[in-house]
Amino acid sequence: MPRLAAPVGISSCSQLLLPRKGTLVKKYIAIILLSLLSPFASATPSYLYYTGDGYVAAGKTDTISSLDGFDFSVNAFSTNTLSLYIHDFATNPVPHTAQWFLFMLSAPSGLDLQVGNYEDATRAPFQAFGSPGLWFAGNGRGSNQITGNFRILDIAFENNALSTLAVDFMQNEENGYLGQTYGSLRYQSAIPLATIPEPSILALLGVALCAGIAFRRKQTRLHHSGPISA
Secondary structure (H helix, E strand, O other), X not given: OOOOOOOHHHHHHHHHHOOOOOOHHHHHHHHHHHHHOHHHOOOOOOEEEEEEOOOOOOOOOEEEEHHHOOEEEEEEOOOOEEEEEEEOOOOOOOHHHOOEEEEEEEOOOOOOOXXXXXXXEEXXXXXXXXXXXXXXXXOOEOOOOEEEEEEEEEEEEEOOEXXXXXXXXXXXXXXXXXXXXXXXXXXXXXXXXXXXXXXXXXXXXXXXXXXXXXXXXHHHHHHXXXXXXX
């Protein structure tokens, strides 16, 4: 499968400024650089976000993208079924730390994948007749029996080849006995990722909210009590 790539000018520029496997700061610099040059780019970057306590996510939250050297290879068997194979084999200098993911979607039999909600999904490509199919696996971790749902926000095909996809999903692994994995995938789509804040971030937001409420109440009490007379 041919790899989608940015035009030669942008690719060469990003390679001169950034190493293939950069730090988090360098990744953000690359995002800003490509955003500034986006009017000249032929392809929008692709992203995968996942989190959850399920067997596949394994309690981990991560976001990977084509800007980090990950290849997003698409196999669209038709407008009914597609799969994406995501990996960094070509750019990761340490083979035993390489990452890979497989994502599959299917509409119910005889229907095309299109924007909308898909409930009661079972494992693709072995989904129950008349049901949508879903399967997300990666880094050697996958479940044989899943239920779940997904929501397609953006999708387009050109000659039965996938050109754009934005989808959010949730899968119950081993029908929920091994937890849930949540995720968002953006393949050359301008729709931003739907991410779930880290627990530490939620805690900080909670502390800030409580502090704000306490301050507001104190100010209200001072206002109603009036000036203190001598």
